[in-house]
Amino acid sequence: MAASNSNTVSLKLFIDPNSNRLLFAEAGKDFVDFLFSIMLLPVGTVIRLIGKQGTGCIGNIYDSIENLGNSYMLSGNITDILLKTQAFNYGVYKPGLWSSLSTSIYTKFYRCSNYKPKEDCSKYMANGFSWCPSCYKQMDLDFTFVNFRDKVGVGFVKESVTYMITDDLAVRPMSAKSIFTLLNHLNIKDAGDLEEKVIAVGANEGVELLRASMQTKTVLTAVFLGGKKESSIKSEPIH
Template sequence: MAATKPTTVSKKLLIDPKSDRILFAEAGKDFVDFLFYIMSLPVGTVVRLLGKQRTVGCLGNIYESIENLNDYYYMKSAATKVILLKPMSKYTNLYWCKNHQNYNGGTAYVANHPTAACPSCGHYFMKSNDVLFVNPTNNGVPDSGEEALIKRPATFMIMDDLVVRPMYTNSIITLLDKFNIKDVNDLEEKTIGVGVNEAVELLRASMQSKTVLTDVFLGGKKKSSEV
């Protein structure tokens, strides 16, 4: 039996109290997995078709972060990136026509949806119990439904607008300079846990705002859903 996953993941917020905003969050692979998983939802197709500049909120930034993240070092596989950027419906069952099962080298008719009908005899398909789908991101291992998207422990910077980057000292210095922060001692650090409720709010804010972290964790702006 698989181990139970924690209900919360931790991340550290770096806050500028003068502007009352979050400069960035420092987080590990679990939180980045959550952000990237958003793009495996049908909304990912919308982002791709409309273009990053035409999306509302910060979803386009998540999409672009996945595009820019190094495949070999961070992503579980190259296929993982493709699936996130061009998501498709995921089916876990296979259905077959009992009259055409390829017993003697003839044509076998199968489908991935129970409402399909055989094009030869019109018989509705039946569920197969001896076929297990293999997810291409698992390198041949049957899908457990609990796969990760980032393949190894790493530390990331998540910007207020949900841009995700590997955390490097130069990146922090560049960010502090961008916001004209002269003394890091003027900043505040806060470690928080992100659970189901916070995850839902992050998803909601990512579709409405350009300052997602500040809105959700500092309440810096009134959510448009409350207007």
């Protein structure tokens, strides 16, 4: 389904009103790309997004890095590298639903300023100020990546396909067979009893989906039927 604006994507929900459970959602490339991008998030960024509660001892590691401060780190930007780094490559995926993340947290890369042809300085880059293994000068020149978008496009999945997202975030191509198989598995006798809702998913919902995915196997139900406001939702029965 098409995005409603640059920072939201549209999602169609299919709900069983009898059990108040969200059975599956119909989604396009934009939402599936967002789901798959979760796999690129470093642990530090995940904890910063969803909070430290429910993350076990990993939260204590996060606190330790914060509390030690730069005086104990090898360089001043290591704290940000550990806690705020993202693995997104904008040539592959532009994370619109992660718009709450400041662009300043993206790791910067540096290269050596030595251009002598006999040196091997051009082979190295660092994600913070460091010293060149070849000439031992400081690596302090910004390294800029240039991404060329080819005919394959940007993101992870193809745009011409409609996808089914089940309550536990399993993703598969949408088809009559996949719908019938799921409803049969869930013992839903009449698809006409289901309700359909179309919603706009933004950064806040994206974070809640990330949080719920680590706490429950009924993620869509928890996020979209867990007391959320209905003001932006259209509801209509399936015919």
